[in-house]
Amino acid sequence: xxxxxxxxxxxxxxxxxxxxxxxxxxxxxxxxxxxxxxxxxxxxxxxxxxxxxxxxxxxxxxxxxxxxxxxxxxxxxxxxxxxxxxxxxxxxxxxxxxxxxxxxxxxxxxxxxxxxxxxxxxxxxxxxxxxxxxxxxxxxxxxxxxxxxxxxxxxxxxxxxxxxxxxxxxxxxxxxxxxxxxxxxxxxxxxxxxxxxxxxxxxxxxxxxxxxxxxxxxxxxxxxxxxxxxxxxxxxxxxxxx
Amino acid sequence: xxxxxxxxxxxxxxxxxxxxxxxxxxxxxxxxxxxxxxxxxxxxxxxxxxxxxxxxxxxxxxxxxxxxxxxxxxxxxxxxxxxxxxxxxxxxxxxxxxxxxxxxxxxxxxxxxxxxxxxxxxxxxxxxxxxxxxxxxxxxxxxxxxxxxxxxxxxxxxxxxxxxxxxxxxxxxxxxxxxxxxxxxxxxxxxxxxxxxxxxxxxxxxxxxxxxxxxxxxxxxxxxxxxxxxxxxxxxxxxxxxxxxxxxxxxxxxxxxxxxxxxxxxxxxxxxxxxxxxxxxxxxxxxxxxxxxxxxxxxxxxxxxxxxxxxxxxxxxxxxxxxxxxxxxxxxxxxxxxxxxxxxxxxxxxxxxxxxxxxxxxxxxxxxxxxxxxxxxxxxxxxxxxxxxxxxxxxxxxxxxxxxxxxxxxxxxxxxxxxxxxxxxxxxxxxxxxxxxxxxxxxxxxxxxxxxxxxxxxxxxxxxxxxxxxxxxxxxxx
Numbered sequence: 001x002x003x004x005x006x007x008x009x010x011x012x013x014x015x016x017x018x019x020x021x022x023x024x025x026x027x028x029x030x031x032x033x034x035x036x037x038x039x040x041x042x043x044x045x046x047x048x049x050x051x052x053x054x055x056x057x058x059x060x061x062x063x064x065x066x067x068x069x070x071x072x073x074x075x076x077x078x079x080x081x082x083x084x085x086x087x088x089x090x091x092x093x094x095x096x097x098x099x100x101x102x103x104x105x106x107x108x109x110x111x112x113x114x115x116x117x118x119x120x121x122x123x124x125x126x127x128x129x130x131x132x133x134x135x136x137x138x139x140x141x142x143x144x145x146x147x148x149x150x151x152x153x154x155x156x157x158x159x160x161x162x163x164x165x166x167x168x169x170x171x172x173x174x175x176x177x178x179x180x181x182x183x184x185x186x187x188x189x190x191x192x193x194x195x196x197x198x199x200x201x202x203x204x205x206x207x208x209x210x211x212x213x214x215x216x217x218x219x220x221x222x223x224x225x226x227x228x229x230x231x232x233x234x235x236x237x238x239x240x241x242x
Numbered sequence: 243x244x245x246x247x248x249x250x251x252x253x254x255x256x257x258x259x260x261x262x263x264x265x266x267x268x269x270x271x272x273x274x275x276x277x278x279x280x281x282x283x284x285x286x287x288x289x290x291x292x293x294x295x296x297x298x299x300x301x302x303x304x305x306x307x308x309x310x311x312x313x314x315x316x317x318x319x320x321x322x323x324x325x326x327x328x329x330x331x332x333x334x335x336x337x338x339x340x341x342x343x344x345x346x347x348x349x350x351x352x353x354x355x356x357x358x359x360x361x362x363x364x365x366x367x368x369x370x371x372x373x374x375x376x377x378x379x380x381x382x383x384x385x386x387x388x389x390x391x392x393x394x395x396x397x398x399x400x401x402x403x404x405x406x407x408x409x410x411x412x413x414x415x416x417x418x419x420x421x422x423x424x425x426x427x428x429x430x431x432x433x434x435x436x437x438x439x440x441x442x443x444x445x446x447x448x449x450x451x452x453x454x455x456x457x458x459x460x461x462x463x464x465x466x467x468x469x470x471x472x473x474x475x476x477x478x479x480x481x482x483x484x485x486x487x488x489x490x491x492x493x494x495x496x497x498x499x500x501x502x503x504x505x506x507x508x509x510x511x512x513x514x515x516x517x518x519x520x521x522x523x524x525x526x527x528x529x530x531x532x533x534x535x536x537x538x539x540x541x542x543x544x545x546x547x548x549x550x551x552x553x554x555x556x557x558x559x560x561x562x563x564x565x566x567x568x569x570x571x572x573x574x575x576x577x578x579x580x581x582x583x584x585x586x587x588x589x590x591x592x593x594x595x596x597x598x599x600x601x602x603x604x605x606x607x608x609x610x611x612x613x614x615x616x617x618x619x620x621x622x623x624x625x626x627x628x629x630x631x632x633x634x635x636x637x638x639x640x641x642x643x644x645x646x647x648x649x650x651x652x653x654x655x656x657x658x659x660x661x662x663x664x665x666x667x668x669x670x671x672x673x674x675x676x677x678x679x680x681x682x683x684x685x686x687x688x689x690x691x692x693x694x695x696x697x698x699x700x701x702x703x704x705x706x707x708x709x710x711x712x713x714x715x716x717x718x719x720x
Contacts, residue, residue, distance in 0.1 A: 059700050059702050060658055060702070060718050060720060061656070061658055061702045061703060061704060061717075061718020061719055061720045062701075062702055062703075062720070063703075063719070063720065064720050065657045065658075065720040066657075066719075066720065080603075081603055081606075087658075088658070089658035089659060089660055089661075089717070089718065089720075090658070090659040090660070090661045091622070091657065091658065091659070092630070092633075092634065092655060092656055092657060092658065092659035092717060093622040093623070093624050093633070093634035094624055094633050094634060094649055094650050094655055095650065095655040095656060095657050096622075096657065097624055097649045098649050098650050098651065098652045098653075098654075098655065099652065099657070103621075103622045103623060103624055103634070104621065104622075104623065106621065106622055107607075107619060107620070107621050108619070108620040108621075109610060109614065109618060109619060109620075110614075110617070110618045110619075110620065111614060111618060112614070112615075112618070116613070116614055116618075119613065120610055120613075120614060123606065123609055123610060123613075124606065124610075127603070127605065127606035127609075129603035129605075129606045130603075130606075184701055185701065185702075185703065187697070213652050213653035214653045214703065214719050215653060215654075215674060215675060215695040215703055215705075215719055216674075216675065220673065220674045220675055223673050223674065223675045223676045223677065223694060224673050226676075226677060227673055227676075227677070227694070230677075230692075
């Protein structure tokens, strides 16, 4: 009996009846994702505290940062830096501040090679100064053993690491604890995602997560109308000038 | 006052010897004008005496090692020893070409008492290859006399009272040989003829008698010896800049071998920094070959550092990306920027570890900068401007000021910004909302833009604007 209890407490094991939704006693360990449907499907009841997570998407700006927003704005602790390694664009500081991230504690690293990127990734993880690292790595140079190493280090040092990879990487097995695929963002601001891999459960497809904030399409008619008016006025002005 | 007189009887000889080479067992002398000026114990044992001609000395011992005196090297070495002594007290004076004076009363507590200081001084000097005789007394001149008497002499309590210092000092003076005083040979001879051997013999002679027979100068000297008369010494000031080099005797091959002399320089830097209570912010290393160009590289620290281990850890990382000459003969180190540490650096916890340990994030910044280079790290601050290009700024200062006024409503601004904006065909955009006019900056880079939120052909939500040149995407709502 003692043995059975200790087995149940082992984070690496789960009961078959807990599949698809019901969480184990460890449900209080994760940080909520901000999406109740997603929380229910994750064994930690939210983002795992210390793990490597893969986000698969082909485009920037489909809502990948809003998906991770709750992990980016974790409660303040000593390890307060948010580090972005090799991001595709410039993080717009005022918007990050609005999100609740102190921009003074936001750091972008621009490594000049894949090796340097991996080196700085590991340095950041083991430094004890950060809880969240987001990295955009070169897919052609990325090897499974490198991801395995990042996963192990993240686990050991309690860091939430995210690697962004293209959709094509879905077919490649990965050591990441959680793999999410972003399919698209609909016009009514819903993010359609799939859970490719998760601890304590099978794959889930077609999960629709309503994004809590962001631009809306509510006044699109009016916007297009205004634009059309403006274009017409401009043309008229030009004609007058000619 | 508690004076430590430090006498280095073998300094002229020791400047020719490297501490790591054990040539101490061999008889060696330093000559000045072909006469023996300084000799070590084996040479003395062979019968060589001070002032003997070099020819005589060599006839006594043909394999004798001898060097002509190098006063420049001596004074350079003494300067370094002064810096070393600064670790113990701010009052350090040069008493002679081979003697230093340290006033220690104020720092006894910090170093754990007289006997601790004495042992520490001896070991620090010993590590640099110097034998040092230490005399302790209530006056500077008496301490020097005791030092020359070879005697660490009297037993001292760890924390003596003022009266006790004077008592022990005067007592020891009584039995000190007159040979240890700075007397003119003629006067010395007259004392001998009068049957006076110890300092005690002259100290107890009534002063007016002494004055009548030996003059004002000697009487003053004796008064300074006993402490009846003040004896001011000017304290040396530490140098204001650090720029040192090390010439290697054997060339260093490869990075691992260069690290050793570099660490040596770092140790000197650390000593200098500690004296002035400074921390290094930026250092420049130089590694030069015997001929031709060398390599220089700079190392920066987010937080002022003065510990050798911290300095070397960052330096080592930085070195990975630097090409050094294959045979290094000279290593240089300059402190380009330093910062005051405040008073905290000597505070230590119960285990003796410094209390002001660098915070991990600064450590991380230093490590990343050292390996990836200055431009590889980017941090931000927010500016009070409505134009997207001017509402933020990359910064390197960790304590940049904060403008919180310009924080937009959540979701109104994109998280990803394209820098510079990318031109797009109007047909590729499907306008979702807008416009929002941003018109500002008549004083510089004036902008009139109408911003829209649009979905592009990939159904990505983007932030775009239209101006005279056409349509541009400026960011993504990630």
